[in-house]
Amino acid sequence: MNKKQLFGSVFNNFLNQNTEVEAIIVSDVDGFVIAGEKREDIDLEIVSFLTAVINPLIERVREEFSFKQFGTASIDTEEHRLLFILINEETTLSMVVQSMGSLDSIAPYAYFLAEKTAQILDASETGVIQISIPDFKFGGEVCADMGRIKNQLYQSKIEQGGIYRFKFIVIGDHEVGKTSIIRRFVEDRFVEKYRATIGLNILSHDFDAFANRITIMLWDIGAQKFFMRYRKTYYNGAQAAFIVFDLTNRKSFENVTHWHNELKEFMEYKDLPIIIVGNKTDLAEQKVISYEEGLQLAKDLSKLTGMSENTAMSDYSDLSSIENGSQTKISYIETSAKTGNRIQDAFNLVSYHFIMRCEEKEESLLKDKIYDEIDSILDISNELTLTFLSENELWNPTLQILTKIEKLGNPTTVKDKKKEKSFEYDNGLILKSYIYESYKTSDSDGVLCVFDARDKKPIDPAWIEIISNIINDLKKNKVISVGIRVSNDENWSELIEHFNLDEEAERRLISLLFFRIKDDNIINVFEQLSVTLNTIKNLSFSY
16 A cells, blocks of 8 residues: 555645645654645745644643643644644644634544544555545535435335435444444454544445445544534534444443434434444443343434334334334444444444435425425416326326325315216315226316336337327317336337327427336326426416
8 A cells, every 4th residue: 555645645635625724744753744745836944844843832732731642733823824633642643724724614624634644554454545535514425405305316115226325424432333333334344453533534335225226425423522523514414323332331322312412412404314333242241231221222312203113124123112203213233343243234224214214305395396386386377177097096106196295285075986086175276087998188287197118019009099189188288298107128219209199289289298207216207297287387377
């Protein structure tokens, strides 16, 4: 491992991220420069001045305040601000900052850099070193605002396979095994020698869980008390958390409540999934915390909600006691970073919670969007009639979405027959549902059809006839929306060519829309409904 190259890469990444920092130096107790980097326009004399002035100061701090490792201090000169962090008893990370630079904004990055420096110096045992510098403002490239969850790929069933990316923080007392758990998960190795995390270490890791591809940014956050002021910065944007304690150390177990309270205080989102992890099951004879105690703590801190007793995670954690409480989902699991026992299970568990939360949040946002679109149409006209056609009455996803939007309230009039269903609401919305054998569309503002084309080649000619009949039945300036359910490998362009109805729709002044619905992907159904409503609204404005 080329340490000089690693230092050069990580320091340059840091300087690119923090424009107020002019130079970075790693030096030993004698003032010898181990590694360093500066901006091109910075005079080398600054480096000489730094090493000459800062090391006697560091020695004084060590002796007067008995600092053996960690700790930070700063001094101001006429032209610069100097910030240093003690990496260990012999090594210091120092920075030259512009005179007007903000140390409060730089310090969280500086601690991250100090941890990376310690890893490089100890590279023979550290293993994987990732040298990218995240933007803490945006939570390490993970969207902090769940209101922007649309960046996630949402699917109606997690077993169908999706791609999820999230920021995951790992907190807890000293020496409980936080770093070892991460190392076992990412590198599948365990190092006996303990070195406390200086402030922050971040690793990115990809893995598969429940047929989904998961990418997590693992934030291993130091437990030092003096470091607490920066933890809020690191917590920002977290979407899941481990709180780790040592099964052989009751004090670390009791402090889980402290860490949970800190999360509640610092986090903007109070409902992030939390897994309490009892580590070191390999030390069975020294264990002082029972499984029942750990489980009870998880239940006491926050009751599980929104999950059934028998879930895909039943094999990983006891979810049998489910009561209504806060939105936070807290589970308990016991692991061993040394042997690797249940480490993968722990990450599967938190990923499961996160995926379910993404789905719940995304579906809620999409339903709100659909409701707002319906409301905006009804502001223009007093009535909106949507008609839904499907092959059988048991599978009509678009209608099911609408009837489950709570903001619409309950329909005042309901007709529920095998071949025809209708729902009338106080606000003027009318929903009608038919099967292909029997339908009426002449009074509709929009007609939404769903055809299942999976493994059907060529497509059924009756579908083309049905759409043609609807085109000729509707009044002008209305909308037909055709959702076609296809396999992921289906040639969409070739399939659509069979529906040669554009000229007929244009002649009748009908908007004809086609949507590809991948197998069991409800996001496509939402998109179909949303675009259809927008088209109806635009036509209402135009005519």
